[in-house]
Amino acid sequence: MDQETVLGEFRDAGALLExxxxxxSGLHSSVYLQCARVLMDPKRAARLCGAFADKLRATGVEVDLVVSPAMGGVIVGYEVARQLGVDGIFTERVEGEFALRRGFEIPKGARILMMEDVITTGLSSRECIKTIHEWGGDVVAAGCLVNRSGGDVDVGAPITSLVNINAPAYEPDNLPDELKAIPAIKPGSRGLKS
Structure with missing residues (x-):
């Protein structure tokens, strides 16, 4: 799947917002990718995650387990795990830190794909990877459908993504004039108000 096809899937789902x-992360941007909307259609989710799984296989990386950070990574992590034929689990925040719950475990030395929907700053990816390492897992790859950093972010593992876009994100006190003129909305999983 090429970049335009992937972005077309987001547009068709009403998931590529301007x-x-x-x-x-607290940063501001003129572009928002609402992965929950693109993944709500099981056929579309299977197409995108299947394309990701094919791209990962082409790198030669083999994984034993997919681990995703909740909330955004849960659906994409599950579907990528299904496509790869391995189990998929997720981390959740407990008192502000990612942890494994629900009886999930990571076998020592397991080859792990840490899978996200979108990577912007890489913070939740790095936090998830830290938890995986604490359990003794070996993060052999990080994955995402969309890398908003243009490929510049470092999460501590090689990143495979379906799409790399450069969607600048700004500190709230350093907004360009065109964003200053528009009220901010927060459509993500951590709240709906600015």
Whole structure:
């Protein structure tokens, strides 16, 4: 799947938004990718995650387990795990830190794909990877459908993504004039208000 096809899937789902958005990181951007909308259609999710799984296989990386950070990574992590034929689990925040719950475990030395929907700053990816390492897992790859950093972010593992876009994100006190003129909305999983 090429970049235009992937972005077309987001557009068709109403998941590629333009305006002024406050991201879960606290940064602001003129572009927002609402992966929950693109993944709500099981056929579309299977197409995108299947294309990702094919791209990962082409790198030669083999994984034993897919681990995703909740909330955004849960659906994409599950579907990528299904496509790869391995189990998929997720981390959840407990008192502000990612942890494994629900009886999930990571076998020592397991080859792990840490899978996200979108990577912007890489913070939740790095936090998830830290938890995987604490359990003794070996993160052999990080994955995402969309890498908003243009490929510049470092999460501590090689990143495979379906799409790399350069969607600048700004500190709230350093907004370009065109964003200053529009009220910010926060459509993500951590709230709906600016």
């Amino acid at each position: 305006g002024h958005f406050k991201l879960s």
